[in-house]
Amino acid sequence: MELIASVQLVAAPGHTPGTFATLGVALLFAAIYLLGGRANQLFGESGLRRFHSFAAGIAVSYVFVYIMPELHAIREVHVQAQNDYIQRLFPEYSVYLAALIGFLIFYGLESMVARSREKVGKKDDHYGAATPRQAYIHIGGFAIYTWLITFQIGQSSQGLVSLCIFAVAMGLHLAPITNRLRSEYPAVYEPRGAIVLALASLAGWACGRTLNLPGPLVMDMAAIVAGGVIVNAAIAELPRERKASFWSFFIGAAAYTALLLILSHFENGEA
Secondary structure (H helix, E strand, O other), X not given: OOOOOHHHHHHOOOOOOOHHHHHXXXXXXXXXXXXXXXXXXXXXXXXXXXXXXXHHHHHHHHHHHHXXXXXXXXXXXXXXXXXXXXXXXXXXXXXXXXXXXXXXXXXXXXXXXXXXXXXXXXXXXXOEOOOHHHHHHHHHHHHHHHHHHHHHHHOOOOOHHHHHHHHHHHHHHHHHHHHHHHHHOHXXXXXXXXXXXXXXXXXXXXXXXXXXXXXXXXXXXXXXXXXXXXXXXXXXXXXXXXXXXXXXXXXXXHHHHHHHHHHHHHHHHHO
C-alpha cells in the first residue's frame, strides 16, 4: 500500500519484497504502456470514459488517504535529520516543495500541449496538435515519471499485499495516461513512445534495486511522484469537453478509500 516507502527505507532497508515480485509490477506497468493504448477497442468510447473516471477516482483516493499522510511523515524525517544530503533552508517544507515541483512539471507539460492545440485548431495526422519536439518532450516527461515510480518499487520496504495494492492503484493511474499519449501522438507513440516508456519502467526498477541513494533524496523523489499523481489524476478526470463520468469516479474513489482504511485498520491492529 506504500507508494512512498522512503520513511521505512531509512529505518529498515533489509525488509524488502522479493526481486521477482517487484519485477512483476515493473513488467505490468511496461505491458500497460505497450498494450493499454488499445483499450478503446475493448471498452468503446463511453466505456473508456467511465474506466478513466474510475481509475482517476482510485488515484485520487490513494493521494488523499495515503500519500498526504506519508508526506507529513517524510517531513518529520527531514526536520529531524542531522546529516542531510544538502544543506536545507526550509527542512519543514522541503518535501512539500518537492511535491509542488512534480505538480508543476506535469501541469506545464499539459499546458504546453493545450497551447499547441489552440494554435493548430485541429489534430495533425502524424503528431496530433503538437510539434515533433513537443511530442517527444511530453512522452519523455512521462518516461521520467515512470522511472521515478518504478524506482520506488525497487526500493520498496513493504510486504507483498502492500505491493499489490500499490500495483493496482498505479497501474490504473497509468492506463489513462497511456491512452492520452496514444491519442495525442498516434504515429510517435506506437513505434517508439510505448517502447521508451516500457523501458523506463524496467530501468527505474533496476535502478531501485541496485542504486544506494541517500535516504532524503529518495524521499524527495517520492514526493515528486506524489505531485505528479495529483495533477495527472486531475487531468484524467477533467478532460476536454467535460466527458468525465462522475459516478464512475465516485465509485472508484469510495471503493479504494474503503479498501485502504480496512487494510490500515488491520495493520494497526497487528502493530
